[in-house]
Amino acid sequence: MGSPSEARSCGCGLRWTTQLFRLVQGSRSMETCCFVCKKIRSLTVEHIIPQAIGGTLKGRLYCKECNDTFGNTLDDEVLTQFGWIGTLLNIKRERGKAQPYEVKEIRSGTALLFDGKDLKRKNPVVKIASKDGNKLDFADVIARSERELHEICTSIRKRYGVPGGIQTSQDVHPGPTEAERVITIDSAVLRGAVSKIAYGFACIKLPQSIIFSPAFEAIRQYIGTTDQPSLASPNFVHTGFMTDHIRPLHKIHVTLNRDQRLLVGFVSLFGIFRFTVLLAENFESELEWPGLDYTFDPVRREPVVGNDIFRAPHLTKEAILHPKQSEKFVLAELRKGYEVIDSYAEKVSFLDGQFI
Numbered sequence: 412m413g414s415p416s417e418a419r420s421c422g423c424g425l426r427w428t429t430q431l432f433r434l435v436q437g438s439r440s441m442e443t444c445c446f447v448c449k450k451i452r453s454l455t456v457e458h459i460i461p462q463a464i465g466g467t468l469k470g471r472l473y474c475k476e477c478n479d480t481f482g483n484t485l486d487d488e489v490l491t492q493f494g495w496i497g498t499l500l501n502i503k504r505e506r507g508k509a510q511p512y513e514v515k516e517i518r519s520g521t522a523l524l525f526d527g528k529d530l531k532r533k534n535p536v537v538k539i540a541s542k543d544g545n546k547l548d549f550a551d552v553i554a555r556s557e558r559e560l561h562e563i564c565t566s567i568r569k570r571y572g573v574p575g576g577i578q579t580s581q582d583v584h585p586g587p588t589e590a591e592r593v594i595t596i597d598s599a600v601l602r603g604a605v606s607k608i609a610y611g612f613a614c615i616k617l618p619q620s621i622i623f624s625p626a627f628e629a630i631r632q633y634i635g636t637t638d639q640p641s642l643a644s645p646n647f648v649h650t651g652f653m654t655d656h657i658r659p660l661h662k663i664h665v666t667l668n669r670d671q672r673l674l675v676g677f678v679s680l681f682g683i684f685r686f687t688v689l690l691a692e693n694f695e696s697e698l699e700w701p702g703l704d705y706t707f708d709p710v711r712r713e714p715v716v717g718n719d720i721f722r723a724p725h726l727t728k729e730a731i732l733h734p735k736q737s738e739k740f741v742l743a744e745l746r747k748g749y750e751v752i753d754s755y756a757e758k759v760s761f762l763d764g765q766f767i
């Protein structure tokens with residue numbers, strides 16, 4: 412007795428089991444450190460750009476606990492604020508379907524749902540007049556489909572015992588509908604969400620020894636919680652290089668400002684919404700800095716080959732977090748982005764926007 416092979420040959424099942432158990436433990440200890448909470452856990456697959464807006468770039472970065480928290484906060488916010496463009500452009504998602512989004516008809520204030528092709532009322536309209544509450548005097552129903560109309564009429568008949576039929580007419584809209592939607596281009600949650608996109612990209616591109624260095628502690632805490640000083644900003648001044656004004660591209664760019672020892676993340680979604688992120692301060696690296704760039708066409712679902720020698724502008728911390736940009740300038744940049752969407756989406760053209 413003594414060596415494992417002798418133990419096996421004499422059929423010692425328990426030792427096999429123990430051996431197997433050790434193997435499993437061994438593989439568990441291969442689990443890596445979550446890139447946000449830094450606990451040793453098995454990591455889930457993460458979309459660097461949320462899949463709800465067409466992102467396909469992935470990495471194993473965060474533990475389930477962190478990922479679940481992001482799903483309910485940061486990723487949800489991206490979907491809420493920008494997912495409607497995915498619907499409009501009919502962008503394929505890996506999971507789930509494009510969701511209709513709500514707009515408000517300007518003339519009447521009616522809530523409408525747009526599924527990328529057609530507008531429908533969000534809710535049916537049912538007006539009932541009954542003096543005594545038992546006998547129906549008058550019913551006016553605007554339904555969104557024949558089936559819904561039938562269902563509503565049936566329930567009115569049942570409730571009031573209407574013996575005959577109910578007269579209905581079709582609601583024909585006279586022409587183009589002007590509708591509006593409030594778009595948020597800046598909020599604390601949105602800043603966290605774009606920071607996570609830039610950080611996630613850095614995590615899959617840079618060596619772990621760099622990512623887990625103290626220089627990244629602030630961005631980790633910022634993404635992991637909400638009560639930290641902001642490390643990102645909507646920035647339309649320094650990010651013009653992120654769009655070609657032809658295609659609604661997603662882009663992530665990470666660049667090093669060696670003089671100021673700052674690592675800067677640039678994020679653009681649909682070529683419209685653009686942000687800068689302070690990924691690291693006091694950043695020292697011996698790396699020959701590559702300038703990390705990723706450009707993705709969510710409509711064609713393919714990466715776009717960029718310019719290898721391109722370098723993003725070197726920004727100061729002030730320019731990253733507090734870019735000097737007027738409302739007029741931002742509106743003009745947004746308008747350019749919407750013109751691109753205009754050229755892609757049938758039956759839709761963007762009206763003017765304003766800050767509220």
Ligand SMILES: [Zn+2]
Binds near residue numbers: 474477
């Ligand atoms: Zn974690």
